[in-house]
Amino acid sequence: MTREKLGRFWNMYRSVIIMVVFAIVVGFANNRFLRFSNIMNILNQTSINAVLAAGLTVVILTGGIDISVGSTLAFSGAIAAYMLERGFSAAIVVVAALLVGLCVGFANGLFIARWNLQPMIVTLAMMSIFRGATYLLTNGSPISVSDKAFKLIGGGKIFSVIPVPIVIMIAIFIVMYYVLGSTPFGRHIYAVGGNEEAAKLSGISITNTKIIAYMISGLMAAIAGIIVTSRLSSAQPLAGQSYEMDAIAAAVIGGTSLKGGQGRILFTIVGALIIGMLNNALNLLDVSTYYQTVVKGVVILAAVLIDAKS
Amino acid sequence: MNEVLLEMKNIRKEFPGVVALDNAGITVRSGEVVALLGENGAGKSTLMKVLTGVYQRDGGSVRYRNQEVAFQNPREAAQKGIVIIHQELNLVPYMTVYENIYMGRELHNKLGHLDTKAMIQGSKELLGWINAEIDPKRPVQGLSIAKQQMVEIAKALALNSDVIVMDEPTDALPDDDVDSLLAIVEELRAQGKGIVYITHRLQEVFQICDRVTVLRDGQLIGERLVKDLDYDELVRMMVGRQLTDLFPYDPSPDTEDVVLKVEGLTNQYVKDISFSVKRGSIVGIAGLAGAGRTELAKTLFGVYPKQSGKVLLNQKQVEIRSPKQAIQSGIFYVSEDRKAEGLILSQDVKTNITLSSLKKIVRFGRVNRKKERKISEEYRKEMNIRTPNLEQLAKNLSGGNQQKIVLSKGLMSEPELLILDEPTRGIDVGAKKEIYNLTNIMKRNGKAILMISSEMPEILGICDEVIVMHEGRIKGRFTHEDVTQEKIMETIMRDGSQPKEGV
Numbered sequence: 001m002t003r004e005k006l007g008r009f010w011n012m013y014r015s016v017i018i019m020v021v022f023a024i025v026v027g028f029a030n031n032r033f034l035r036f037s038n039i040m041n042i043l044n045q046t047s048i049n050a051v052l053a054a055g056l057t058v059v060i061l062t063g064g065i066d067i068s069v070g071s072t073l074a075f076s077g078a079i080a081a082y083m084l085e086r087g088f089s090a091a092i093v094v095v096a097a098l099l100v101g102l103c104v105g106f107a108n109g110l111f112i113a114r115w116n117l118q119p120m121i122v123t124l125a126m127m128s129i130f131r132g133a134t135y136l137l138t139n140g141s142p143i144s145v146s147d148k149a150f151k152l153i154g155g156g157k158i159f160s161v162i163p164v165p166i167v168i169m170i171a172i173f174i175v176m177y178y179v180l181g182s183t184p185f186g187r188h189i190y191a192v193g194g195n196e197e198a199a200k201l202s203g204i205s206i207t208n209t210k211i212i213a214y215m216i217s218g219l220m221a222a223i224a225g226i227i228v229t230s231r232l233s234s235a236q237p238l239a240g241q242s243y244e245m246d247a248i249a250a251a252v253i254g255g256t257s258l259k260g261g262q263g264r265i266l267f268t269i270v271g272a273l274i275i276g277m278l279n280n281a282l283n284l285l286d287v288s289t290y291y292q293t294v295v296k297g298v299v300i301l302a303a304v305l306i307d308a309k310s
Numbered sequence: 311m312n313e314v315l316l317e318m319k320n321i322r323k324e325f326p327g328v329v330a331l332d333n334a335g336i337t338v339r340s341g342e343v344v345a346l347l348g349e350n351g352a353g354k355s356t357l358m359k360v361l362t363g364v365y366q367r368d369g370g371s372v373r374y375r376n377q378e379v380a381f382q383n384p385r386e387a388a389q390k391g392i393v394i395i396h397q398e399l400n401l402v403p404y405m406t407v408y409e410n411i412y413m414g415r416e417l418h419n420k421l422g423h424l425d426t427k428a429m430i431q432g433s434k435e436l437l438g439w440i441n442a443e444i445d446p447k448r449p450v451q452g453l454s455i456a457k458q459q460m461v462e463i464a465k466a467l468a469l470n471s472d473v474i475v476m477d478e479p480t481d482a483l484p485d486d487d488v489d490s491l492l493a494i495v496e497e498l499r500a501q502g503k504g505i506v507y508i509t510h511r512l513q514e515v516f517q518i519c520d521r522v523t524v525l526r527d528g529q530l531i532g533e534r535l536v537k538d539l540d541y542d543e544l545v546r547m548m549v550g551r552q553l554t555d556l557f558p559y560d561p562s563p564d565t566e567d568v569v570l571k572v573e574g575l576t577n578q579y580v581k582d583i584s585f586s587v588k589r590g591s592i593v594g595i596a597g598l599a600g601a602g603r604t605e606l607a608k609t610l611f612g613v614y615p616k617q618s619g620k621v622l623l624n625q626k627q628v629e630i631r632s633p634k635q636a637i638q639s640g641i642f643y644v645s646e647d648r649k650a651e652g653l654i655l656s657q658d659v660k661t662n663i664t665l666s667s668l669k670k671i672v673r674f675g676r677v678n679r680k681k682e683r684k685i686s687e688e689y690r691k692e693m694n695i696r697t698p699n700l701e702q703l704a705k706n707l708s709g710g711n712q713q714k715i716v717l718s719k720g721l722m723s724e725p726e727l728l729i730l731d732e733p734t735r736g737i738d739v740g741a742k743k744e745i746y747n748l749t750n751i752m753k754r755n756g757k758a759i760l761m762i763s764s765e766m767p768e769i770l771g772i773c774d775e776v777i778v779m780h781e782g783r784i785k786g787r788f789t790h791e792d793v794t795q796e797k798i799m800e801t802i803m804r805d806g807s808q809p810k811e812g813v
Contacts, residue, residue, distance in 0.1 A: 182676050182677050182679075183672075183675055183676060183677060184668040184669075184672055184675075184677065186677075187661065187665065187668055187677065190654070190657065190661075191654050191657070191665055194654035194655070194656045194657055195650070195651075195653065195654045195655065195656075197650060197651045198645075198650070198651050198652055198653055198654055199654070199665075200613075200633055201611070201613070201633050201643060201645055201651055201652070202633070202637075202665045202666040202719065203633050203634040203636070203637035203638070203666050203723070204634065204665075205632070205634055261654065261656050261657075262656055
């Protein structure tokens with residue numbers, strides 16, 4: 001009985017357990033790791049990936065995938081920088097960048113849900129289109145940003161302690177937790193991913209549900225784009241490249257099933273933190289970045305294997 | 311000639327909660343065509359799956375060439391000379407005919423290089439044996455169903471099979487092609503093969519079969535020579551069953567209150583369908599698999615578009631284009647396949663129950679969990695869903711309890727018309743009776759019920775009216791008082807294809 005309970009506890013919270021154990025072990029190996037400033041550093045570094053992963057979790061829950069988020073991030077960031085340099089106010093620029101993300105997501109959803117194309121292929125095409133569009137907009141070189149208000153989004157600190165991106169990340173996860181857990185739309189997302197045919201026969205509009213899911217993913221990519229652009233004080237044509245892979249990895253390490261219908265958003269942030277901590281720890285321990293990439297791959301494999309076995 | 315090739319005896323096969331086969335069997339002799347007959351769900355396919363190793367038997371013996379055998383999978387059975395040609399053909403459309411015929415057993419030289427020439431030549435010979443004029447080098451895609459079947463048969467011959475099982479081979483064929491297929495069957499018989507021929511078309515039995523084996527409720531009813539049988543006797547063997555008090559018939563109230571009226575409904579699946587369902591009554595739709603019954607239900611439910619015809623709900627014409635609209639209009643459809651279409655198996659009982667009626671438990675855009683729990687609990691009691699708690703995942707419950715969850719979901723949406731598609735398929739007798747009692751309660755609560763069923767006793771037992779469908783059309787209508795199994799069977803068979811005179 002207790003064994004069974006223990007098993008259930010492990011199944012439910014294993015990503016959290018792994019994260020905590022990892023933190024303790026690294027904390028012993030290097031005393032800088034668990035310092036407050038380093039923890040803030042990790043959270044700040046993780047925020048971009050976590051925001052992208054929040055959107056991807058929604059899409060993956062419907063049984064889809066969105067690999068265009070890296071390009072969407074770059075394009076909405078470039079739009080923001082482009083407009084700022086032409087004198088628009090930070091508020092208008094932010095709204096415009098968010099709209100760009102929503103539109104890319106809507107286009108993805110339309111092709112996937114309305115015209116029944118493969119999510120992988122559609123978002124692969126979009127990835128290429130918007131990377132190209134970013135090159136066109138930036139002419140291949142960074143657009144720098146000097147607007148003070150805009151720079152606060154990525155570089156500001158609340159009470160001079162907590163970086164703004166961390167606050168944005170936490171706010172997003174609270175909202176997403178509520179939406180997925182307590183609204184009819186959240187139920188629809190899980191139902192569509194769990195059994196599309198049954199969801200349809202239960203009176204759920206598959207098309208609308210999926211389109212909104214991709215729009216959320218696009219919106220998250222735009223938010224990440226704004227943070228990145230603000231933090232670097234410039235829009236880079238190569239911004240966000242291959243970020244989609246880390247975001248998918250975060251969702252998967254957090255236990256979201258790529259088959260759809262199963263997974264919880266709060267564990268996605270844990271997945272993102274595990275990746276963030278891993279990079280940070282390997283840096284502190286002076287391991288070459290080349291190894292970091294290898295280790296990340298091993299962690300992803302281990303996560304999927306544990307998932308498949310339980 | 312006519313030595314016994316294969317003998318299956320006292321076969322028993324159980325699935326969780328259901329005994330699919332009990333004391334079933336068949337004997338196949340060389341140079342003979344044996345018809346394997348029975349109603350839908352009688353166990354024909356299960357018996358053949360036990361034979362070819364898709365399922366492992368729980369009891370009984372299978373002797374093949376005087377040896378006890380137990381194949382682990384269809385591949386092993388095929389290697390030993392027993393193949394099954396399924397209703398759904400197993401060919402790869404993009405590959406050529408000869409590649410399909412030699413799939414998995416490709417001819418090659420010592421270096422592993424494919425011997426294309428030999429395979430093409432071999433295919434030509436195999437196809438020649440059955441007089442099929444098909445170019446081995448063309449792709450399978452684009453061939454007619456009949457030609458594809460010939461390729462399947464050639465594939466079976468390439469394996470040097472002794473026993474060939476054909477599962478409703480003429481079902482998908484136009485009448486012209488049936489004769490050429492039957493000619494091939496005769497050719498195979500002349501070559502000394504043993505053939506198991508599964509069919510619903512009784513006239514074909516008299517045309518080409520030597521012997522019949524009849525199954526009913528998973529039991530062997532009899533093995534007889536065709537020449538000693540007549541049509542009526544055969545039908546009696548197939549359907550003759552005692553109705554028990556399993557069916558608590560509850561006469562419907564005498565009302566003229568029509569809930570659903572369908573006039574001339576036509577689309578790619580159904581033709582010119584007209585009928586009506588009164589408040590508090592159950593209309594049953596009988597027919598064979600593929601008669602268009604599920605398609606009719608899904609058309610009413612907005613899954614398939616209609617081309618012409620009218621649907622009236624409570625005397626008002628409705629245009630339903632999606633299941634969402636159908637549910638809003640007061641129709642709910644309970645699918646025949648509750649695992650694939652009825653439930654989100656990975657989610658819990660309460661989430662499944664409330665899925666179609668989230669509006670009822672939402673306040674200010676937020677799901678009220680207390681209310682969700684309370685309503686789900688009410689349905690759990692009312693429907694007697696046996697589950698340890700409402701958080702149990704749907705996949706962990708038995709078939710009967712799963713069906714009660716789907717029914718709860720349907721009732722929570724407060725439909726005027728409930729369409730039940732094979733509501734008791736794959737659930738045990740006890741749960742069946744509960745479902746029948748529940749339908750009677752729904753009846754008394756003023757629901758109109760349309761029930762599709764392949765189980766004759768249930769059609770006869772609880773329906774107020776019975777519609778018989780075949781090939782997308784309504785072929786007969788009966789009231790509860792004058793319907794019999796023989797009449798339904800006869801309505802279907804009479805129209806199976808061209809009735810043969812003198813039979």
